[in-house]
Amino acid sequence: MSEMLTIRAVTREDYQRWLPLWDGYNAFYGRSGATALAPDVTAITWSRFFDAYEPVHALVAESDGELLGLAHYLFHRTTTTIAPLCYLNDLFTADAARGKGVGRALIEAVYDAARRAGSPRVYWQTHETNAVAQALYDKVAERSGFIVYRKAL
Known part of the structure; x- marks a missing residue:
């Protein structure tokens, strides 16, 4: 990366550069081809x-006009805090x-967004x-020590 790394909110104009990252993410987790x-x-996720x-x-994450990474995050209510997680x-x-350092920079930017929103915790799996x-x-x-269970419906 010859230019400084910039972490910023995605814009509508980013779609064609965001999509290969999104596709790569989904392929990494086996969501490609028939799955x-x-x-x-x-389309709904983007909207x-x-x-x-x-x-x-x-x-x-952007450098030299190229998107190098993405982070998607959300805030939700919980029964154990007043502020959303x-x-x-x-x-x-x-x-x-x-x-x-791209992944770390994206995580730190999510931490910053959570702090600004008053969230007491960021978590992921x-x-x-x-x-x-x-x-x-x-x-x-x-590590939280929690194990995730799920059931497809």
Whole structure:
């Protein structure tokens, strides 16, 4: 990266540069080919970033006019705090930008957004096999010890 890294809110004009990152993120988690997200899911996800009534937000990392990473986060109420918690829903860095501080910068930007919103905590999950990401996460957060259960309906 020859220019300084900039973390900023996504804009409508970013769609064509955001989409390959989004596709890469989904492919990383096995959502491609026959198991790809339906196009309407991507369309609705994108539209939520620009809807003031949605608690969903998107950041991108940019250098030299190229988008190198994305972070999507949302705020939600909980029964254990008055202020909403911040859930880092998606985090992805382009292959060529890995190990260069892009992921950390995106996480720090989400922390800043959560602080500004008065949120007492940011949390996220990753797959147990994602050891590379966990090496970073162990430096910027603490493991909660919780195990995630889910059931498709």
